[in-house]
Amino acid sequence: xxxxxxxxxxxxxxxxxxxxxxxxxxxxxxxxxxxxxxxxxxxxxxxxxxxxxxxxxxxxxxxxxxxxxxxxxxxxxxxxxxxxxxxxxxxxxxxxxxxxxxxxxxxxxxxxxxxxxxxxxxxxxxxxxxxxxxxxxxxxxxxxxxxxxxxxxxxxxxxxxxxxxxxxxxxxxxxxxxxxxxxxxxxxxxxxxxxxxxxxxxxxxxxxxxxxxxxxxxxxxxxxxxxxxxxxxxxxxxxxxxxxxxxxxxxxxxxxxxxxxxxxxxxxxxxxxxxxxxxxxxxxxxxxxxxxxxxxxxxxxxxxxxxxxxxxxxxxxxxxxxx
Amino acid sequence: xxxxxxxxxxxxxxxxxxxxxxxxxxxxxxxxxxxxxxxxxxxxxxxxxxxxxxxxxxxxxxxxxxxxxxxxxxxxxxxxxxxxxxxxxxxxxxxxxxxxxxxxxxxxxxxxxxxxxxxxxxxxxxxxxxxxxxxxxxxxxxxxxxxxxxxxxxxxxxxxxxxxxxxxxxxxxxxxxxxxxxxxxxxxxxxxxxxxxxxxxxxxxxxxxxxxxxxxxxxxxxxxxxxxxxxxxxxxxxxxxxxxxxxxxxxxxxxxxxxxxxxxxxxxxxxxxxxxxxxxxxxxxxxxxxxxxxxxxxxxxxxxxxxxxxxxxxxxxxxxxxxxxxxxx
Numbered sequence: 001x002x003x004x005x006x007x008x009x010x011x012x013x014x015x016x017x018x019x020x021x022x023x024x025x026x027x028x029x030x031x032x033x034x035x036x037x038x039x040x041x042x043x044x045x046x047x048x049x050x051x052x053x054x055x056x057x058x059x060x061x062x063x064x065x066x067x068x069x070x071x072x073x074x075x076x077x078x079x080x081x082x083x084x085x086x087x088x089x090x091x092x093x094x095x096x097x098x099x100x101x102x103x104x105x106x107x108x109x110x111x112x113x114x115x116x117x118x119x120x121x122x123x124x125x126x127x128x129x130x131x132x133x134x135x136x137x138x139x140x141x142x143x144x145x146x147x148x149x150x151x152x153x154x155x156x157x158x159x160x161x162x163x164x165x166x167x168x169x170x171x172x173x174x175x176x177x178x179x180x181x182x183x184x185x186x187x188x189x190x191x192x193x194x195x196x197x198x199x200x201x202x203x204x205x206x207x208x209x210x211x212x213x214x215x216x217x218x219x220x221x222x223x224x225x226x227x228x229x230x231x232x233x234x235x236x237x238x239x240x241x242x243x244x245x246x247x248x249x250x251x252x253x254x255x256x257x258x259x260x261x262x263x264x265x266x267x268x269x270x271x272x273x274x275x276x277x278x279x280x281x282x283x284x285x286x287x288x289x290x291x292x293x294x295x296x297x298x299x300x301x302x303x304x305x306x307x308x309x310x311x312x313x314x315x316x317x318x319x320x321x322x323x
Numbered sequence: 324x325x326x327x328x329x330x331x332x333x334x335x336x337x338x339x340x341x342x343x344x345x346x347x348x349x350x351x352x353x354x355x356x357x358x359x360x361x362x363x364x365x366x367x368x369x370x371x372x373x374x375x376x377x378x379x380x381x382x383x384x385x386x387x388x389x390x391x392x393x394x395x396x397x398x399x400x401x402x403x404x405x406x407x408x409x410x411x412x413x414x415x416x417x418x419x420x421x422x423x424x425x426x427x428x429x430x431x432x433x434x435x436x437x438x439x440x441x442x443x444x445x446x447x448x449x450x451x452x453x454x455x456x457x458x459x460x461x462x463x464x465x466x467x468x469x470x471x472x473x474x475x476x477x478x479x480x481x482x483x484x485x486x487x488x489x490x491x492x493x494x495x496x497x498x499x500x501x502x503x504x505x506x507x508x509x510x511x512x513x514x515x516x517x518x519x520x521x522x523x524x525x526x527x528x529x530x531x532x533x534x535x536x537x538x539x540x541x542x543x544x545x546x547x548x549x550x551x552x553x554x555x556x557x558x559x560x561x562x563x564x565x566x567x568x569x570x571x572x573x574x575x576x577x578x579x580x581x582x583x584x585x586x587x588x589x590x591x592x593x594x595x596x597x598x599x600x601x602x603x604x605x606x607x608x609x610x611x612x613x614x615x616x617x618x619x620x621x622x623x624x625x626x627x628x629x630x631x632x633x634x635x636x637x638x639x640x641x642x643x644x645x646x647x648x649x650x651x652x
Contacts (some may be wrong), residue, residue: 025454051454057484062443062477069447072432073382074455077447092474096437097444105425105433106416107636141637165639 001184007177009151010040013158014078016185018048021076024162025052027063028080037082038118038177060086064093064115071113076162084119084171085128098167099142110165120173120210120260121297122308130297132261137169138238144191145238147171149212151181153235156189164191173210194241200230203254203318206245206271208234211258211309218314229318237267245271246279253284254321260309263291285321290314327597333531334590335607336371340391341587342611346619351566356407360421363391365561368586369494370395372534373462376542380459382430382448384441387422389434392464396429400618410625417628439465439472446478449489460488460545468499470508476515482551483519489551490541494528496560501572516553528556529586559584
């Protein structure tokens, strides 16, 4: 057990996976000598050499397909796409190639690749460096989508993603990179398992990634008023842990789904719909969603502050379910 | 130059491809093959010639017009027909069809429904060969329509930077689907290759001996670590973009020229020159016909794929393929 930053936990996971499995290779723009835009691969070029840690040109479409082909030829590539916004350029590789290969080729092939990418706003990075596009990818059969909120989960889930036989999109939040937490490298976390970030009996908040933290703040605020909110950190978005969510809703009878991504057609829409379909009898109030307004992520601090999900918005949403 | 027996072997491959695709014309017209099919009739020499230079270490990524490549690579003919007929015994379990035939055991990383998409996948496979030191090379087949795709340009850049064991085989038939490539692409493939310092060879793609020789030279260069190589094979697309395409956009003169330059007929003349008996040439065609007839019968007799079997292959082990209650049931 050691205290690490989220970014250090990811770095450690890459290192440990590379040490354990010689077929693991790293690909991405500026990941080698520069150590990555967010320094996630710092030191790995020196440790593992240029054969396995490959700086690529700025060719997102090709490097993503390169990962698919390498995965089909016995490697376990871990590709960094510098900002999630740039995965738009890699969509053919993800959606038409990686996601479908196993199914389309009769189950006789697997594509064990990981595409790591940071999403999220709050850093005045503007409309093309801040988006949360994970719902698009969670919508594609064949892809797995992981989005951890804490350094310990970041470590364990990146190890799990690299070991996974199927393509995994590993989404990191830029604002979490500096976050510190306990990392126990001996603890495995399977893809698809949620955790209860805070237990409670009066309402359930279902969330993932960075919005776990304002959700916990909201729960603390409400606790001061005697309202005990349970916070479920999904950790994995595809496949999401339906059992854990339904079990929590069965305890609390109220649900709020929170994410930073645009609310309309977001992951929360699916989760809310499923609660409505499969746990309707447990509900004492309509499911409420909290997410970004239907607009691009703005640049100016004042605009972005209003755009982002923060604890007060979550508190208000929980209160609506309690009204 | 291949010797007479080697050329006869190339002819056998070409005649098998031709026989398969000729049978597909009929099966498609009779609705025994559903969906879309894209035939490579007239382009068989490229598939046969290039594949003759490869061995079991190597991998290929092909295109929507990929029947010839997978047949030349040795795909199981029964399972090929089952696949294009949408049957359970298909090489892909009836999930992919003509445009997605693949066999990882033979290093066939798939035909592809997206123009140019196989090119960077082959690059990745070349990287896999290099990192794992398999000694293998990867081949990307693409048509001239893919010359306008950005991933080709990006792949050439990366393959050159990393000196990847990648053979880029362009089947240049002059057509980008329904449009003449000269109206679609302002550059030339040799110029593009030169821009990245990549060896480029332009050859008569309907001369199977020339293709085999050029491919053998290219593969030797790749195995020596001196890749990548571009092989541009000039050819003709005898049928339409897809089967059933009336090709109103092409002149009769051009279509006739394609028929006249038949790579199989040219190979037969050459075989006779080299002293191969007509009986041996006829036997190759008869063997192909027998194999294809038997494969079609197996395809006809095979069961329909089961939905439940398809569903479990979305993810490995079927573990994440659980479906929401009510979905698809």
